[in-house]
Amino acid sequence: MTSLIDLDNVGKFYGNIIALKGVTTHVNAGEVTCVLGDNGAGKSTFIKILAGVHQRDEGDIELEGRPVNFESPREALDNGIATVYQDLAMVPLMSVWRNFFLGSEPTKGVWPFRRVDIDKAKAIAKDEMGKMGIDIRDTDQSVGTLSGGERQSVAIARAVYFGAKVLILDEPTSALGVKQSGVVLKYIIAARDRGLGVIFITHNPHHAYPVGDRFMILNRGHSMGNFAKDDLPRDELIRMMAGGAELEALAHELESTER
């Protein structure tokens, strides 16, 4: 079976700074691939290359077996790669349904009387979010009044509805509390069960481990390897994620200063 996305030895340089080098991984449909890394590990660069914001400087990306090169976010989106950014790409003062359809509003009528089909948009927005298990009271509510988890859920439902094959989630749980993070993880599972390939970027192994099928760990722009869930016990993941030996050294150092 060919995977949805194959990355082979992808790298990115900003001038003489190596932001990303030698990243090789793949994403299968119906699987969650977690990309873990500390701050500055190259996670953002990795997302931006996939989302078409930046272009890679070396390596190959294949989408369903054919090589691709996204010039713009729009192009990536048209190829079924939807990204839910950390800042969510939402307009706080606009209602949920307008945000849901922003940029792709359903219309009716002929120009110059072409107008947004408001009833249809509201119904679809409520329905689609219901399918994901998201329960919004009123789609006329402005997004600014939703909680962080609810906003994430709207963004995920939107990406799923607009035919995303691959869903990239950039640190969706980093600003959330424990319960809200749990809600978002549930939506990740829901998206996976609907056959999407999910790329879940996080620095929290406790969030990644329960939902992930495969893990890629980035450290200082380099990939520390790909692991299937079965090959990687949770403690090992946590250890690798925190920089392994570095953490042990740090723990030792902290212990010694306490005395």
Place this chain on the structure above:
Amino acid sequence: MSEIAAATGDQPVGGGAGKPIGVEGVDERLAYRGVFQRLLIRPEIGAIIGAAAIWLFFWAVTGGFGTAGGILPTMAVAANLGIMAVVVSMLMIGGEFDLSSGAATGTLGIVTILLVKDVGELGGAGLSLYIAIPLSLVVALAIGWTNGVVVERTGLPSFIVTLAMFFVLRGFKLGFSKKIIDNISVGRVDEGHGYDFFVKIFGSSWARNDHTWDARDPVYMVLVLAGAALLALALYEFNFRRRSPFNPTGMFAFLGGLAGVVAGIAILHTTDGVGANALAALVITGSAIVAFLGLAVWRYERQSAGSVEITGTSLYLVVGGLVAIGLGIGAAWALDVDSQQTVLDLVGFARWPVVIVSGVVGFRMSYQRLATHMAVSHEARVQGIVAVGWLTLLSAFGAYAFMFMATEQGLRAMLFATGVIGGLITLAMAAHRLGRALPAARSVVLFLIAVSIAVIAFFMRSQSGTPKFRAEAFTVLLALALLILCWGIVSAVFVQRRHGDAAADRLASRVAIVGGAAVIAGVLVRLLFTTQDEIDAGIPPAQFRVEFLWFIAVTLVATYVLGKTRFGSWIFAVGGNKQAARQIGVPAARTKTQLFMIVSAGAWLVGLLLAFRLNTIQSGTGNGLEFEYIIAAVVGGTALTGGYGSVFGAAIGAFIMAMSTQGIPAARWNSDWRFAFLGMILLGAVIANNFIRKQAEASR
């Protein structure tokens, strides 16, 4: 998977039992918000209330503000300002400013005329208007396109870019005018080929005095009454729970009552004398109550008898409100309306007790505030004692100064206005407090409000010398009292809705739109036509100008575009969060550039309207007006930060500005004060709108 289920154990579960019957498409967790609550969170509500208040104010203090001769010129002033305010507010919702918009209006008028002219050393192009007008539109769009592209490409604030454009246009206007026709006023668009055709579109007007229609008043009356009845129906439909099936008896009572009201008004207008007037009043009141009750019987569900107990704070509010109204009326009764005597002379020796009491009150209030503070340290004690001393002296002296400066006449007006308005507001607060929990008790309070208003109406009529208050205010106040009375009776007997009802809301909004349109049509009939009687009485001529139709058209189109089209959604999105909008696939740069082009197309329209009205355009025309457009938009509820606002509000804002332009000279004040007035309106409006917006965000 089990870990996730545990983490999300208390996720709210939708659906569930207890969904009220007959409610489709509404989530049962949403509390039903009445029509007033929904209106109160609209961005333009502050502007509408402000416009009404300012209109009332000028109506009261000027001679002609309520007549067609006063309103039609205000509409003409509002039109040019309003067209630009509407397009500028669209741009502001999109998150940008255009400081060149004012200068552009003059520029495009001048461009059109210069294209037509065939004189001077270099000569104009000597084109026909059929070519010159589309060509100047192209120039306009090019100006807007340049603004937009420069803003987008350079990433500079639009403030700077359009300020530069403002100076460029200003220079071009002067430079080209002087170079081509050697004059700073560019004139005579009427020499152009095709003038006769285009003047109908951009320059025609309707002289009211040339259009007599003797059936005007009955038509006006019928339209306004029918509109009011429809608005009442809509209000009821928004608020009461529908019964099923409907009861047709009520419908006949409603229609009968309506006929009775019309008959009563006919009696009033065709007869004279106290007895006939009393009979008419009786017929109108009785029929109105029958009509409203009939309407409710026909469509809504009865409720079981409620409690009429009024206790606690509400009771104090009711008593306090009635006492305040009584004191206001009593003061107006007791004091002499023509007296220029100061209050000091009026109270005689009693001035000293007043001064002493004010001093004591000042001492008590400041001491209570500062007592705890004074216990802190020695220094604080000294400072506190000094402060208390000052405030005591200040209140005593303030009371004396007030008595010295206020005349008896002024005191009377002040006491009457504060007593009556404060009392009515207090009563309304009591009614609001009793709310839906105690509908019967609230109805008692509404009944008291209706009676108070009626008493005030009769009192004002007996006291006032001018026909404005004797007839107009009297009629309006009595009608208001009648409506409140009917509302009170009906809401005591019928069940008010607590849940959304999409079908009822839809019907109600449609009925409300038709009713509103009927009322507006009635008012227009009265504004556009005159009667032979009025001509014989020698009313001054007034004109309705085509600018106003353009203004209405632009406002309607802009409202439609913002609310219903994709482009409208994108405007809000690029103004609210441009980065997000772009990430999600909204063509942000294109949207903003198109907005700049819309603004300059608006400037082109206004430029043409000016050219065809004035025939000559000065090179300074429009300079500096861009701030008035922005003020009108802000007064109308558009956020300076973008992403929030309404073009309808901007249109109302333009009306507010036009009323102050026209009203200040009409009130015989020096028109220099206009800017002080505008400044205060701007500040007040921004504060009010900010407050409303916070409420809106909290209640959504």
